[in-house]
Amino acid sequence: MSERERTFVMVKPDGVQRGLIGEIVSRFEDRGLKLVGGKFMRIDRDLAEEHYGEHADKPFFEGLVEFITSGPVFAMVWEGADATRQVRSMVGETDPAESPAGTIRGDLGLDLGRNVIHASDHEDPGSNEREIDLFFDDEELIDYDRVDEGWLYE
Numbered sequence: 001m002s003e004r005e006r007t008f009v010m011v012k013p014d015g016v017q018r019g020l021i022g023e024i025v026s027r028f029e030d031r032g033l034k035l036v037g038g039k040f041m042r043i044d045r046d047l048a049e050e051h052y053g054e055h056a057d058k059p060f061f062e063g064l065v066e067f068i069t070s071g072p073v074f075a076m077v078w079e080g081a082d083a084t085r086q087v088r089s090m091v092g093e094t095d096p097a098e099s100p101a102g103t104i105r106g107d108l109g110l111d112l113g114r115n116v117i118h119a120s121d122h123e124d125p126g127s128n129e130r131e132i133d134l135f136f137d138d139e140e141l142i143d144y145d146r147v148d149e150g151w152l153y154e
């Protein structure tokens, strides 16, 4: 079985404004992933620029920072087997228009600049831990057993 790990996920301001927090949380809960941290918060410019630092030289960077700081977000940490890759497969492609039905972006979005959710990149090893550290202190992450874990894993 794949190793259990933690991954970072965030409902972006458009997802919060459109009332999609519950729908998105439900999808991960139903899959069997375990919520170990959650924070409803407003991202300031410094945090936005650090989080999206790899895109600093891209033409969409300024608009992205404006958007992500424009309203509250819901930041989360989810834990489970191969969590980063599994979450990304549930999120879909960066552009909702290219995302298959059944994925979060494919079901809930239409536009690249308003793609509802962020999730750590499984093709960038360590990005999950970097992003968790950026948004959460250690004591904000809770270790516990979910009662169904014995039925989720062989």
Ligand code: UDP
Pocket: 060, 064, 093, 094, 095, 112, 113, 114, 115, 117, 118, 119, 121
């Ligand atoms: N983005 C954008 N325009 C683009 C490419 C990306 O607005 O042409 C935004 C979009 O919100 C995306 C984020 O920048 O989610 C980060 O881009 P990345 O390529 O890391 O995609 P992701 O990992 O979110 O799928």
